[in-house]
Amino acid sequence: MSSRARTTLFLVAAAGLAVILVLGLIDLPPMGDYRGPYGYVVTQVAVYERHATDVVNAINYDYRAFDTLGEEFILFASVVGVLLLFRPSPNQQGEQEQQKGGDLEDDEESLPVSDALRVSTQVIMGVMIVFGVYIATHGQLTPGGGFQGGVILASTPILIYLAGDVRAFEKITSSPLVKLAECGGAGGYGVIGIIALLAGTHFLTNYLPLGTTGDLFSSGTIAVISVVVGLEVTGGFVQLTQVYLREIVESQLKREE
């Protein structure tokens, strides 16, 4: 099919879809007129039942924890897929390196990194790690949780790379701890659920002591699952940055030697 014919076909179909969407959406309750019972019920009971003040995470890691387990494994499978696609194949490697070596040294000068960027990175880095850990561990109390905290933590190696410290970036991202965090995070979620089964209750039941509402160690498994998810997201994203930057980092390291 020619691209013009396809565009025409799409525009006709999209116009039809738009009409159906308008007809369907016009009868929905208008924005702000919330009617669903679920939101009312869960905001009334979550704080008493689970001792977690952030209801969003009470839903994520408790009421709908099974759903989040699935989401977490989509993330895990995507990261594994990227690692699989970018695995170095033995017959390509030699010829690629020859190509790269020639190309990069001619075209790409390593850009100088200003002192201001280097110093401010070192200052911000500590703050970011503390902030990431804080977000990941306080999900049950305030907005945040494992997903958000993990992404903040995983962006620190990128900052190190941008500041020009390629050696430190390589050292951090290729550490076995990264893989351990990813796999341990993914597996830990399942293990927390299975312990509930062994104890004779339902999968992913909140079986830990709930503690006092508002304390850091409260809300039972919600806090634990949040931390475990944080580990997995950190490990996953750090590995993604590592494989995407691997070729550039390797050639830079070679040039430094």
Next chain:
Amino acid sequence: MMLHLSYFIAGWIFLWGLYGIVTSKNLVHQVVCLAVLQTSTYVLLLTVGYKVGGTAPVFADIPVGTPVVDPLVQALMLTDIVVEATVAALLLSMVVKSNELANTVDPEELRILTG
């Protein structure tokens, strides 16, 4: 009609994302279009869960019973944002492989199947 505006914005973003995917000449552009398309679900979910006068569903400093927006749709959304980023990474790695193996990132030219 005006109160339904954000539903229509969600539909509008969805259709533009779809248009980009259909007419795209570059696989990287296509992945970005998919990300745009996906943001329409965020607008839709926020609209569904919003309540006039409602605040964030976090009871750290407000008493239980204060009117809040629906936390369920927010829980769905926050996992989706992170998961979408990794799925985009997976798709982009396929684009890199397509460029290596077929020497093209134009979906039109990806016609040959090789073993």
